[in-house]
Amino acid sequence: MTTPAPQVPVPPSAPLFAPAMPPVPPTIVRTARALPVDAVIGGLAFHRLIFARRRSGWWTPLVTGILGLAIYxxxxxxxxxxxxxxxxxxxxxxxxxxRLGQSGGVDMGDPLMVAILLGTIALMLPAYILASLIVNGRRVGLVSSAAGRLRWRWMLLCGALAVGVSAVLTVVGLLLPGGMEEPATGGPAPTWPITLVVVLLLVPVQAAAEEYIFRGYLMQSIGRWLRHPAFAILLPVPLFVLGHGYDLLGQIGVGLFAVAAGWLTWRTGGLEAAIALHVVNNLSAFLLSLASGSSPTESTTGLVSFLWSFLLIAGYVALVEWMLTRRPLPRTLVLPPPAPVW
Structure with a gap:
């Protein structure tokens, strides 16, 4: 009798037509928003710092200006x-x-009108900061400097330089034959102590507000569209001049101030040097007007006042440049290259 061979199970053969595997989708690489070349090589100068904000589209300066004006x-x-x-x-x-709203003139013997004049200008500062925060997003400190904040120590040092130049010019002017220009009236008004407090409190804020608008907002807006700093420095000058109702000599002085402030802002990478000069210049004008009983917003500018202002600007800019040669100040912001987003 023959024993049958054991049956070994045979695995089923693979089907002749296997179902096709779904194709593997290619890896999708999304590139972060493009940055200008100067953002990663050399660093962004002050007028280009908008590219370091969360939103920096070509439209953002326009929307910031419109929103800031509405808030103001x-x-x-x-x-x-x-x-x-x-x-x-x-x-x-x-x-x-x-009358204050019509002519812009102010009686230094009226502390309330002085406070209104300075305070209404100072309101531009919170309006711009809030508008920039809403439109451009985080890192709002970049409206002040490339360091992302207001560099208080540097600003105080610049203020000391400006005070020193102003004091020297005042002493020299008093020692020259004829002294300074004759005051408009006999002396300060009886309310001068109150006006002095108002001036000391509000002039720094008023001067800073003008710098944040004309050297901050306008320079960074122009820098969003035009890379060369000359455009950002010079194009806001006519607007700054038109905002001051002086005669021809006074307008020339305002224009020189605007050019110097724009240069200092670009050169130092922040608004501090320009704010310090503006504060000292305005305080000098208001305190002199308070002592003489005249108005600091008079439309007529004497030759002595023009020369004093010119020498203050020139001497201050020279001292700041000298300080920068001794203690170089970081003036640009380098951003990391955009990494691909998987």
């Missing part, structure tokens, strides 16, 4: 309504307020 007008309306209500009992004070 809103703040201005609120402040003027409150002041108007407070002055309803005194119609003459309302007339003074109307």
């Amino acid at each position: 007008l809103g703040l201005l309306v609120v402040v003027m309504v409150v002041i108007g209500i407070a002055l309803l009992r005194d119609p003459e004070r309302l007339d003074d307020l109307a």
